[in-house]
Amino acid sequence: MQPLVGTVQRYAWGTTDAIPAILGQPDDGRPMAEYWLGAHASSPSLLGTGTLSEHIDAAPGVLGDRSRAAFGEHLPYLMKLLSARHALSIQAHPSREQAIEGFARESRAGTPLDAPERTYKDSWPKPEILIALEPFDSLAGFRDPHQTAELFAALGVAEPLYSVIGPLTERKGPAAMAEVFLDVLSLGDERRHLIDETVAAAMHHRYDDDPVGEFARTALELDAVFPADPGILAALLMNRLRLQPGEALFVPAGMMHAHLSGTGVEVMANSDNVIRGGLTSKHIDVGELITVVDFNPWLPEILHPTLTRTGVLKYQTPCSEFEAWRMIVDESSGPIRVPGRGSARILLAVSGECVLDDGHTSLPLARGHAAFLSADEQDVFATGSAEVYGTSSGIR
Helix, strand or coil: CEEEECEEECCCCECCCHHHHHHCCCCCCCCCCEEEEECCCCCCCEECCEEHHHHHHHCHHHHCHHHHHHHCCCCCEEEEEEEECCCCCEEECCCHHHHHHHHHHHHHCCCCCCCCCCCCCCCCCCCEEEEECCCEEEEEEECCHHHHHHHHHHHCCCCCCHHHHCHHHHCCCHHHHHHHHHHHHCCCHHHCHHHHHHHHHHHCCCCCCCHHHHHHHHHHHHHHHCCCCCHHHHHCCEEEEEECCCCEEEECCCCCEEEEEEEEEEEEECCCCCEEEECCCCCCCHHHHHHHCCCCECCCCEECCEEEECCEEEECCCCCCCEEEEEEECHHHCCEECCCCCCCEEEEEEEEEEEEECCCCEEEEECCCEEEECCCCCCCEEEEEEEEEEEECCCC
16 A cells, blocks of 8 residues: 555646645646546656556556456556536547557557647547536537437527538438538538527527526537637537536447536546547547547436445446446444455545555545555555545456
8 A cells, every 4th residue: 555646637627726625735726627646658646756657567466467467567547536617628539449540540650649639649448437526517428319409499590500400300320410510510610600690599598497598508608618619519419417426427438528517536447548529729630530439319327336335335337447436434334445356446535534454554545645555455444534436447
């Protein structure tokens, strides 16, 4: 058991206060969007006098035999705190096969890993789960096309937008959604007025207490940050979801999504592959996005954890790279054994304080502090009063 210190990512969309409050750091007025805990090559966490990556390189046995057999001598997951002040980019993540092919293609082309136009930063997929620490809003999956057409009609813009959204009801299947999506992201200057007309119409419905009002408020919220961005119309093709604290959204490969606001814990495969389509100043690769995205109508399920034993709640996902869980450590319930035996684990306390103990050594874990546990540390127990999030390999 060793203390783990993450790395801060200061993207423009981040809040300034939420992550510093959890970490017990002063708010310096600059956005702190993400706090990474893991061994990704671009920003590995600190462990002792070096990095977690160096520690694993020197002693790969800390990962566990089954994880090494499946993923080699690499930590297969990455844990983050994420706090969004406004919308992230419209994006999707590749499958393992797509990531391997895309990374190899860009590498053959000689595109530097840190080049702004580079899409594939590594050869890993990036399935992920976002667990809300507070009410968290997100766009995820494409809404049923007929419902979307009805919402545009109720907004009063079906006629001026007909040349763009017509395929939603005129044709069937994912190809129609793909056609509309590609068209709205390709709007030239001669059609940008369609975005302004949609936003203007949304103003008249911003106080409606129904799906049309929510649809309108989404348009206005995005236009306030990304005025006249074609991504606004693309975003309106997606479902809007609100997670309550403790609820989660699983994002598999191919799911179009855009987190809007809130703070949460993210666990994902150890990748930074993000293929963007709009609502961002970063590199947009619409052509690659079209090849990755699932354009079938898809209303994602809001996940609730399963109580596996006293104090341990697990989030069920199909991932082999990671599993995610939450521990509610309570003095009245006695010691709680940390899940993930046989795998390397990362723990992060988001409230309270507890002590980790394996019978030989102990490690205090206060709010905002993280720890790395190796696979051979089998029976580690937590005592005290704290809420702790954790992750381990999904293969043990």
